[in-house]
Amino acid sequence: MKGESVSVPAGLNLLVDVDTTPELNLVIVDGGSIIFPTDADPNHQREFHAHYIFVNNGYFEAGTEDEPYTSKLTITMYGDIRSPYMPIYGNKCIGVRYSTLDIHGETRTPTWTELESTVMIGDNQIILREAVDWRVGEEIIIASTDFDKDEAEKKTIAAIDRSDPNKPVLTLDTAFNFKHYAGIDFYGTEGDFIEIRAEVGLLTRNIKYQGDAKTSEAEQYGAHILIHSPGDESTIGRIAYTEFFNVGQAF
Numbered sequence: 001m002k003g004e005s006v007s008v009p010a011g012l013n014l015l016v017d018v019d020t021t022p023e024l025n026l027v028i029v030d031g032g033s034i035i036f037p038t039d040a041d042p043n044h045q046r047e048f049h050a051h052y053i054f055v056n057n058g059y060f061e062a063g064t065e066d067e068p069y070t071s072k073l074t075i076t077m078y079g080d081i082r083s084p085y086m087p088i089y090g091n092k093c094i095g096v097r098y099s100t101l102d103i104h105g106e107t108r109t110p111t112w113t114e115l116e117s118t119v120m121i122g123d124n125q126i127i128l129r130e131a132v133d134w135r136v137g138e139e140i141i142i143a144s145t146d147f148d149k150d151e152a153e154k155k156t157i158a159a160i161d162r163s164d165p166n167k168p169v170l171t172l173d174t175a176f177n178f179k180h181y182a183g184i185d186f187y188g189t190e191g192d193f194i195e196i197r198a199e200v201g202l203l204t205r206n207i208k209y210q211g212d213a214k215t216s217e218a219e220q221y222g223a224h225i226l227i228h229s230p231g232d233e234s235t236i237g238r239i240a241y242t243e244f245f246n247v248g249q250a251f
Contacts, residue, residue, distance in 0.1 A: 002022040016034065040071075045073075050076075059100050062102070077212065105240065105242045108134075114182065118179065140203060146178065206241075207243065209243070211245075
């Protein structure tokens with residue numbers, strides 16, 4: 001039920017195989033394990049909600065290096081700057097102490113590429129310089145090529161034309177508000193040149209770790225993960241191909 005806490009002592013494993021959990025208070029893994037198993041359907045969505053997750057002498061697994069998580073999982077942390085703090089680890093967090101944390105989403109290739117040609121204001125298509133495994137419905141970011149970093153633009157892929165697999169054309173959900181340059185500028189008499197191309201990154205991952213929508217952005221107080229093993233190097237943290245959204249804590 002909402003607000004309850006869960007304890008996983010040594011010798012026990014908590015297998016999270018439900019589609020969604022209530023908004024739990026504290027999940028303390030004290031010697032045991034919390035494991036998120038992959039569903040056979042790659043589009044199957046699971047959601048886990050908590051204020052605190054503390055792993056002490058235990059194990060947290062959402063996919064491994066050898067067997068990544070291949071369906072969809074969203075872990076949402078709740079709280080604000082006024083919420084009670086766990087010593088050292090704080091709040092709205094996964095705290096890992098003398099433990100192992102494994103979070104491995106589906107491998108994506110590539111995660112970053114570049115524009116093949118310049119995008120003008122009002123355009124809603126881009127051509128990429130290499131083949132990608134990106135999909136319709138996923139979010140991308142196009143970097144600014146101006147001095148103003150705020151000219152970076154986030155878009156959702158509406159369609160993909162792979163007629164030339166090495167130069168895929170992406171149609172986006174909205175038109176561009178800024179120009180994004182891609183080209184080679186030659187200068188001098190020696191054939192010198194400068195190549196400038198806007199970078200394009202894939203934001204979407206099948207595992208998403210995030211702060212709650214109510215306070216994270218409005219109060220600049222998102223989720224975080226703190227991995228700490230005072231006095232030794234026994235704690236292990238391995239995170240790959242995971243989306244972090246509404247994270248980081250100001251003030």
